[in-house]
């Protein structure tokens with residue numbers, strides 16, 4: 001496809017087609033699920049707690065009280081850097097919000113970027129121009145510059161651009177070359193040192209052309225301005241600012257600029273998240289974009305990467321509850337009380353992500369009220385045993401809701417996982433609220449979600465509710481299942497050498513159900 005386009009545009013152009021590209025690819029194999037097939041006692045509907053002897057035996061026999069996060073064998077199955085590392089600082093690097101701005105030449109890209117930067121005045125923003133990565137022309141190319149296609153993807157050193165963007169994304173400083181449009185050279189002015197920032201904007205006619213560069217972007221904007229307006233602006237800019245001859249400008253336009261727009265720039269419009277008609281004149285669009293960027297910057301960095309990750313808005317009440325449940329000195333009674341409060345908030349937030357239908361009712365005043373009807377086909381699934389602590393909150397919010405159970409068990413030292421499940425027969429037709437208060441490595445969550453999907457639950461119908469998530473678990477779940485939703489109340493720093501969430505709050509199940517050593521001794 002790309003080859004065809006290159007041939008179509010190769011009207012006598014001096015550009016050398018400099019290199020081929022490898023598209024970015026992500027490979028990940030979820031750990032396999034094994035079922036042992038031992039039936040649990042009927043666990044559906046209004047059965048608070050887990051009192052089946054056989055299951056309690058399994059829990060006792062299992063190596064570790066918390067069943068929802070620590071599975072070393074699962075970690076060994078993946079070669080992803082996030083999951084193999086044990087450092088608490090893993091992946092804790094700050095993530096800039098990367099915005100790509102593409103559109104035809106003279107469409108108003110630079111103008112739109114300047115307006116965004118001005119309005120984000122309280123943020124650290126850097127602008128990178130794709131123009132800075134034009135190849136320097138050879139002597140031969142310089143001699144016949146009118147035949148050089150500056151609008152073709154091969155006119156840019158995309159490898160260098162990619163490397164600079166990757167560095168900035170990884171919070172490293174870079175030197176951006178300074179391109180001189182008059183001499184077609186870079187060494188006239190020194191390179192510009194660009195420090196990492198909260199927001200990085202990359203603008204250029206072909207900013208969306210390379211898939212690897214696109215992958216780095218959190219938001220893609222296409223500036224859509226009529227061709228005649230673009231041509232008029234270009235004539236003024238190239239004659240006034242660049243001192244070019246109008247005949248040469250028009251020649252360049254019909255020979256290269258217009259065909260390249262049709263063949264390379266316009267086809268990238270489909271990658272845009274936002275299309276701005278009329279560029280800088282569109283104040284409403286720019287206001288909305290700035291508002292969205294501000295919201296994103298206020299969120300946890302992982303929310304910039306994974307749009308389906310929702311961290312409930314922090315308040316002092318929520319921070320206070322976290323302070324209490326995380327405190328090692330908190331009594332069991334207080335732990336349960338504040339954990340229940342937090343769980344209720346997470347459950348209510350999770351329910352807010354369910355689909356709804358519009359419903360009109362008549363109020364006692366005889367007036368019509370247009371509201372919504374709750375989603376009816378629902379069920380909860382708790383990951384035994386910690387997840388059971390969330391069942392009551394779900395029952396309190398959804399009268400008569402069916403609740404299934406999954407037990408993920410590490411068998412001895414051979415690292416095999418067994419899953420015991422008791423789920424509603426018609427689970428594939430329901431929206432599922434998966435309950436587990438801690439998301440640690442993500443291994444248990446991946447197993448539980450894989451089982452639900454195997455049972456026919458569509459991925460977008462699963463909402464995973466938890467109180468505390470480790471970034472490693474978020475990466476693992478979101479990469480494996482990009483269409484499920486995760487709702488959590490706080491994201492912690494990471495995992496320690498024992499794969500426990502830190503700062504965390506210890507073994508949730510033990511603290512909630514009173515089975516930790518201290519309680520047993522007293």
Ligand SMILES: Nc1ncnc2c1ncn2[C@@H]1O[C@H](COP(=O)(O)OP(=O)(O)O)[C@@H](O)[C@H]1O
Nearest residue numbers: 104105106107108109110111112233237280281
């Ligand atoms: N809304 C606008 N109204 C009038 N002139 C504009 C507008 N937007 C941009 N321009 C002018 O058009 C030219 C191209 O705009 P620019 O933002 O540099 O486009 P791009 O970066 O897409 O090439 C510049 O001379 C700029 O001053």
Ligand SMILES: Nc1ccn([C@@H]2O[C@H](COP(=O)(O)O)[C@@H](O)[C@H]2O)c(=O)n1
Nearest residue numbers: 104105106131150151181184204205257
């Ligand atoms: N030496 C050069 C390099 C590029 N161009 C033209 O610039 C346009 C891209 O810049 P925008 O700010 O408009 O995005 C592109 O259309 C090139 O033809 C040039 O004329 N001379």
Ligand SMILES: [Mg+2]
Nearest residue numbers: 106109110111
């Ligand atoms: Mg520009």
